[in-house]
Amino acid sequence: MFRGIDEVDWASMEHAYGSAADVPELLRGLASPLPQERETALDGMYGAVHHQGDVYDSTLASIPFLFTLAGRTGLPDRGGIVELLASIGGSEAGDDIAYADDTGDGEDSQGPQSPDDPGEPGDSGDSGDSGDSGDSGDSGDSGVDKHGMARAAVRAGAGLFLELVTDGDPEVRRAAPSALVRFHREPPRVLALLSDRLRDEPDDAVRLALVEALGLLVRLHGTSAAPAVDRLVSLSGPAHDPGLRLAALGQLASCAADRLPQDLVPTVVGLLHTRSQRIRPAGEPVRTSSDTLLGSLRRMRPADEEGARLLRTLHQALGARTGDRIALLKGQLNSRNTADRCNAVWMSAGLFREWRGAYEEPVALIGEQLGSDEERLRSAAVSVLEFLFTLAAPAADRLAALVESGSASRGSGAAMLDRPLKALARCGDARAVPALAEVLRHPAVPNETGYAIGYLGPAAEPLAPLLRKRLAEVPLDSHNTYDRAAPLLSALGTLRYTEAVPEVLRLLQGIPPELRLRDALVKVVAQTLGAFGPGARAAVPTLRGLLTGENAVAAADALRAVEGDAEEVLPALLGALDPERDAGGRRTAAETLGRIGAAAAPALPGLRRMAGSAEVGERTAAACALWDVGGDPGPVLPVFREAWRRNAYTRRTITACLVRMGGAGTPVHDLVRTELASPRRHRARSGGHGSHDVLDDELLLRDCRTALEAA
Structure with a gap:
């Protein structure tokens, strides 16, 4: 061997x-x-x-x-x-039905980064040059196509x-059909074999894999595989069992949508309910898994994995047909079968993340699942509601009830914030405040708490004294000083709680030079003091002392907000525009100069030079500052048009500037109108998603509408 x-x-x-x-x-x-x-x-x-x-x-x-x-x-x-x-x-192109979310875990697929990382409160949707370059695919010697x-x-x-x-x-036999279709060079021979196996195969799961392979064959070979389409149409008919018909309809949706029945949604819902009634409740025995990634994925699979795959295929193939997908979700979420409803919740995640639509009804139905006795279903519902932010409002009553029912165990020093409470706070519901107060009364506060509080606005003001108290207890020299302090600082800055200036200064003046993430913490402290504005005058001497160091830009921005004196901070900001300096510092300096406005006119030459940078994020920041400082749309709008096309992550930054530009931004309003007409979320992409993608897209749409109104 x-x-x-x-x-x-x-x-x-x-x-x-x-x-x-x-x-x-x-x-x-x-x-x-x-x-x-x-x-x-x-x-x-x-x-x-x-x-x-x-x-x-x-x-x-x-x-x-x-x-x-x-x-x-x-x-x-x-x-x-x-x-x-x-x-x-x-x-190959055409092999476009992916199953990246088969586990149904509802978490981010971009690695272990926390959804509430230090960038959350100020996330502007602009992540630099992520759209500039493609996948290098290097993994070896350059020029060798491995x-x-x-x-x-x-x-x-x-x-x-x-x-x-x-x-x-x-x-x-389940794994072989798709591999055969993708790699064998004789499609007619493959089609004949798949058809024979569909007739003779005794295993239901393998038969579904054979149906999927027929759809893949059509996507890869087009009109030459037309007999496969006819076979799928036949398999979708009433002579076959519900699972096979669902599989065939899903494949038809992906490769021959014109052959779908007119009554697709009611047909699918009916098949789904019929299939569910025939499934044995016990299901397959759980296989013992090792402590590996594959083992973890296996343990997270849906209770009805086959049903999840069938419906996922159909949902993905329907794509932008959000009306059909919403109707399908409603049918699934009204099923008597718990596994059907759980699968529907996970199906909704892909729809909400990728497509824009009127989701009040399905979100409310997802909220209804919070009252289920099935823990897996409740957990799935909470996971989806967490990333919807304000779109979770139709489920807020159910979330609030769940938060209230768990109050007895809250505030016990848990490492993670109670997820229903996090979802309730993220949708801006004031009913989260009492529960968050319970959490803050305990010395060990989950790191996500401060960030969650930031979404509550003025309703969270009663929490400010507790936030201040917890900040005073953060050790200055711990390995997790940043992790504990940054979320609390973020919340205090959002609430503009100037009474906490002494505690904020304690951090700024006392953290040792060797502290992990010291510079990052100094920047967050400076941002908090800047958010306090004139109420943070006690911090002015300390901030002045930072104007010549690594954190000069953050200190300059804070001083500007506290004192309102542009002349004092301009030298530090002008120096940060130097092409030899850190790129992130240049962008932050440009943003600060934009906030200063016309008084920052000495920076215009440096900003013009920066607007010609090779990095799209840097160009965008410089263009925004050029408008805010110089008021001339001429050099700004071409940069906006190119950046909008090249990197979707710049669009929120651009649109926020267009709001400030009013009528001067009209020549690029065609971009805004096209965005508003697009059914797809601007950050939607294959192979991954971020925890804030839906929120950022909703904020982009809000700013697009405001920009048009301001013209």
């Missing part, structure tokens, strides 16, 4: 974490008799050898051994190896997939 593996010079190769000398151990682990060792090995292959879809020389060298393992009859868990091979081979080599290698071995479609292991 591993003939020749020790003859490969693995030590000379690399994977995501350096030397690939451990790859033979991972490959052998895939053939271990112990389930946990096999799972750990597969996790290692994804985590290192095929890290985030990358292809390394060690990935290429592994392919022959993976094919040998996949073809070894009787070896357990070969379905996962087939999926790994397919992933290494990559995808992804293309991997695809060619998997294609060369695709004959094995023909055999695996009839393998004795159902998991292998």
